[in-house]
Amino acid sequence: MNDAQLKAKLKEGKSGKHSVDRGLYFRITDQKSAFWIVRYTINSKRRELTIGRYGKPPEGLSLANAKIEAANVRAQVNKGLDPIAERKRSSLIHLKTVDEVAEDWLKVCDKRLENPQIPRRVYKKDISPSIGELTIDRVTPRDILGIIRNINDSNRPTIANDALIHCKQIFNHAIKLGLIEYNVALPFSNKDAGGVEKSRTRALSFEELNIVFNVFKKNSDQFTRENYIACLFLVCLGIRKQELIAAKWFEFDLDNYVWMLPAERTKTKVAIRIPIPEELISYFHELKIRSCDSEYLFPARRASKRRGFISDDTLNHALAKLFGNQGYKKKEKFPNLLGEAGIQHFVIHDLRRTCRSLLSELAIPSHIAERCLNHKIRGVEGIYDRYDYFEERKSALTNLTEHILDLL
Template identity: 25%
Template sequence: MLTDAKLRKLNGKPIPKLIEMPDGGGLSIRITPLGMIVFQYRYRHSGRARRMTLGTYDDISLKDARAMVQEAKRTLSEGKDPITVKAMEVDAQASAPTVDDCLAHWAVSAQASRLVKLDYWKKAFSRHVLPYVGSLIVDDMQISHWQPVFKRMRENGAETFAGIMLSKLKQAFAYCVRTEKIKLSPISALRVSDVGTPVKVVKRYFSDDEIGKFWLALERSGITHQNKLLVKILLLTGARGVELRKAKKGEFDLKNRTWRVPSENSKTRQPFVRGLSKDAALLIEEAKNLYPDLKQLFPPAVSQADRPMSAGVLLNLAEQIRNEMGVHDWAMHDLRRTAKTKMSELGIPPHVSEKVLGHKLSGVLAVYDQHSYIKEQQEALDILADHVSACVSSINP
């Protein structure tokens, strides 16, 4: 039998010609004229003689080679060819999906296509995840590979975002598991509290006094006239920012005071029609006339290209208004909550205000009541617009 001492003595020593030396049990070595020692396993499969290269002595030890032979014999006892099995394992490893592969696989799924913010998440992955772990093979990853990713987010002050990112990554990897792209999700054991701060339930809405201060602060600010119109319309319609940011002029029928929100801009991926107040219709008409040759209602204010402005614009607008207003504990989405709350205070029936917000009715109503309540929406939003005007007049008659 071979010994490590004998192999060390032979390794790297040139010899006149290639020779082979047995170890037993099918294991042997080939020594090349340059002194390279190669382990090999000789066996028969389906009546054919086979020789399987295990590796060189510089890469594996004699003990490793013997263990590999025992593993190959177990494979052989199952009726499989060890060489074929090894080749398949090498191919599987070479084609094993990386984090980049998995996120790209999820991004083209039916599940992802229903997300209004799909482009946002693609950019978020590209910025916060892929530069650091994008090339790693998912099935080989440990939790320790992910901890630095979330730590960077926390150190940049994005603790809540880190938790949201974890939830979205879990969604993407769970889809890859279901579609047999990977075996297990590498972050399934992590919780939001492990990587960041859970999202707080927000109940913020403007009081009547704050509505007046908000409107006047918007007027005083250095925000472009186009974007002032956008913010005012958000409050007067209760619309989501994405619905108005991506809206095209053709969606509006100002004569009949309606706004048809298409499925691609709807959070529920269901199209719906929203009524409009007289005041909102006038503001939308003014916005349409700013760029008569463009199809987009609110294009980027600087470039005026015929495309939607970026999502970050709304964040910047809110910051400018907060600074001018002197009230900082609110976000742009709170305008939607304010519109809903004020409609309730003004006696608007819940099913009407829910239609205004583009929500689905609940319970039996969701099944049997398919009425759009356009007239009722218009009346409700006229009442809201009058209330907003009264709030502004109470501060600045």
């Protein structure tokens, strides 16, 4: 049957199937539409597969193209493959590039991890630019080594270790999907990346805080007033950075000096009342004005569809600039203002450790200081002691805040 005959059959409009070639049929529906069907037998079963609509490409299949598609179907059957069964297989088998596999892995991270934005950020920034567009089976150990060496060259050993871990997990994910048989990142260890990481011990003294906040204040063009207040809150309240930057105004009862931190935003997954020293209230009022009716204390400084509060890296980058951009790729050169002031390098998370250390210096009992940081209490005490020590924590944080503000 040639193309002219097919058009005549379609014009006639009578529904039915018409044999065109080996196993290839021209089917006309009751609605006067035409489709190509291939019949084949596999495992002693007769099957029919619709391969497309009759018409001009790209919307339809011409007679010539339909014959080619039918030939492809027959070739699959000759190999023992059932084309209908193959179509029903998971779409995951069609993932090809590292970016595609990584995105599927990151979706798992979204469900499993408390902070899935961290591996996503490392992947997008440090892994994808190097290998993201390659097919997953084209990546070699040399590519992985290049990634971790590039990160190390930018003086970010911790990120190098993180990137290596993420690479191992991505290629393990590809193995689970049946896309590869060998994990190219497996031969490498922390020794090849950022080295064995030591627990940080850096904590600032009262004297260092005096110098640090003076440098912040004198360089407000680099370290904004919002950043200044955020760091003050971190060291005076002992909260985690993520708990602070994502805070919403409805969580605060400033008239009663209480922050109700909901369970879903705490690392312990337990809600906690955080006492706010009265001396900090004026800073909250200032933030309220600066936030310009945002629901967040620290609203995003650029329009973002992802979230309404500042980036996880905002404070980190601002502090790094005052250390001459230490720990980051140096796109711009900045003077090491804090180093020149005699301050040993520290990072934002060290402010939480500083809070804990200064509470001890002020002779605050250990169990009170630990609860000020909302640490889980281990062992029998953590099970049976449900008292939240609110008044004791209020006294401790007020004492600490007064000492700090006296220096500023």
